Amino acid sequence: MAEIDFDSVTKVFAGGKPAVDELSLHINDGEFMVLVGPSGCGKTTALRMLAGLEEITSGTLKIGGSVVNNTLPKDRDVAMVFQNYALYPHMSVAKNIGFALKIRGDSKSEIKRKVDEAAAILRLEDYLDRRPKALSGGQRQRVAMGRAIVRSPQAFLMDEPLSNLDAKLRVEMRLEIARIQRLLNVATVYVTHDQVEAMTMGDRVAVMKDGKLQQVDTPQDLYDRPANEFVAGFMGSPPMNLLPCQIHPGADRVEVHFGEQVVELPLSYVDSHDLPPAGADVVLGVRPEDVLITDAGVANTIKTRVERSEALGSEILVHLSHADALDTSLSAGERLRLDFSRRATLIAKLGPRTKVTVGDVLSVQISPEHAHFFDAQSGETLRKKSS
C-alpha cells in the first residue's frame, strides 16, 4: 500500500496539444480517488501514465515515494481493471485470477489459496472453472476485480470499469467495488465520466477538463463549493443553472438583475465573495433544488414560463424560461413563434406531485443561502477562499 504523487505531470502526444497538462495531485494511502471529466479530458491518459502504459512527457510521478517515470509496468506493483475487463479468453476464471501470481513465480498452493480467497470476497467460487465467455457482464467484471485484488498491489487503477454494465448492475457493482476497496484499504484511482459514480464512490474527486485539473475535493464540497462554472455544470444531475446577470451590491442587500427582472440576495454575499463593482456582468449559479416555486405576488421572485416538464417519479424537472415570460405586448403569431423557439434557461427540481403544465407562468425564488457567483469572463468562482 502506498501514496501516489503526480507532480506537474504532462503528456503530449506527437503533434498535438497536451492530453494531460501539468497535473499535480496527491492520493493518500488507502484513499479512493475518482478522476472525472468529459471525454478527452485526459483522465484515462493520466491513469495509463500511472500504470506505465504511456510515457510521461514531463513532470514526476511517484508511487510509495519512489519515482516511477521510467519504471516498467510490471515493476510498479499496481493492478489495473480495464473498461472491457480484458480477461484472457483462453483461460478459466481461476487461471485468469491467478495469472499475475504465476508470472511472479508464486507456488501452486499459494496461488490456489489466494485465488480461493479472492473468489470468496467476490462471490465467484462457483465459476472458477468457467471460461470468460460463459460469464455474464457482472461476473466478468468481478473476475477483472479478482485479478486485481489477488496481487495485493500498492494501488488499484480502474478505467471506467462499470461503463459496459446495464444501469441496475452498475449500481450493484458500484457498491461492490466500494465495499472491496474499503475492505482492502488500498489506494485506488478510479476513472469515470459518470458524475454519479464519482459522487457516490470517491473519498475525493478530481475534476478534469482539457487535460487540466479543475478541482479536487470531497464529493459534497465539489457540489456545494464548485471552483468554476465547469465544475458547477459538470457535477450534479441536472447540472447547476448558470444565468448571466448584472450585479448591484447595495448597502443592505445584493441586487441581481436579469434584464428587467430583479432578485435580492442577502448582504452576506459581499463578505463571502469578491463581488465586482455595481453593474458588472457575472454568472449566477443555482442548483435546481434551490429554485423554489412561490405564490404569485410574493416579492423578490422571477417570473418564468414552463417550457417543458419531465416527471421522473420521485421528482419533476421543470424547464423554465425567464425572458419574455410576461411580455403581453406580443402578437399571437409572435407568441406562437416564441413557443417553439424559446430556450429554457432554468431547471427547477420539484416534488413529485407538483402540478405544472407547459405554458404556466410561475414565480420562482432563488434559495437565498445557496447562490453561487462566477466571473463572467474566466468562469472562476467569486467566493473568497477563506469563506
Next chain:
Amino acid sequence: MTTLQTPPNETERVDTMTPPSPRRPKVGRWILFGVMVVIAVVMLYPFWVMIATSLQSATQFLSGGGFSWLSWSTLTSVIPVGQEVLSSTIVCSASIALILAVGLPAGFAFSKLRYRASGMVFLIMVSAMMVPLQAILMPEYVNVTKLGLTGGYLGAILVYAALGTPFSIFLFSTYFRGVPDELIEAGIVDGLGYFGALWRLVVPIAIPAIATVTVLQFIQIWDDLLVGLLFIQNTNERPITVGLAILAAGRTTSIPALMAGSLISALPAMIVYLIFQRYLVKGLTMGIDR
C-alpha cells in the same frame, strides 16, 4: 368474480398467419444439392483416376481394365519413396516453423507497437508477396550457392521461409489488429513483457491464423518442384516432388507408378487440410466483419 384471460399465444398466432410453403425451400435445396454433387464429382474425379490407375499394371492401364499392386512395387523400386516423403516433411516442417517464428512476432510488432515509419516498413515487407519466385530465382540461387547451402535441406528451407514470411506477416498483423490492446496491456500490467504477451496471450487465441498460414504454406511447399530441384542437390535428401519428376522424365514412364507416387504425394497435403479446415475459413475471413 374477475377472471383473468390468457393472452393468445404469440408464436401460434404467427404460425397460423403465415402458412409454410413447402415447395419453394425443397426445390431450392434440391438445386443446391445438385450443384454440390457436380462440384464434388469434378473435384474428386482426378483422385478417382489416380487411385484406379495406381491399382493397375502398365499393361492393364493400356488395355483399360484389371487390378494389380504392381505399380506400387515398381514405384518403390525405382525411387526411394519413404526417404523422399521424409525429406519433404523435414523441409516443410522446418520452413513453416521458421515462417511462424518470424511471422508471429513481426505481425505482432506491426499491429500493436507504435514506432517511426512502421507503416512504410510494413508496406515494403508485404509488397514482397507480389514478387514471384521465378523473378528472383537467379539471384537467390547465386546467394544460396555462395553461402554453400545448395546441397542439403537448409538452402531450400531458407528460400521457402523467405518466400512465405511476407504472407504470414500480412495475415498475422491483420489478425492481431482484431485482438484488443487492453488484453495485451492487462498482461503487461500483470508482469509480462511484449514477448511474454505474444506467446502466452496472443498466440493461444491466434490458432485460426496460425492454422491458415500452416495449411497454405504446407500445400505450397509440399507441392513445389522448382526450389527442391535447384537447391537440394544431394540425391538422398531430395523431396517427393523431385522424385516424381524424375520418374516422369524417365525413358519408359509407367503411368500407374506415377499415379501411385502422385497419390502418396497428394495425401499429406489433404490430411493437413482436413485437420485444419475448420480454422481455415475463420482465418481467411477474419477482419471481414469489422
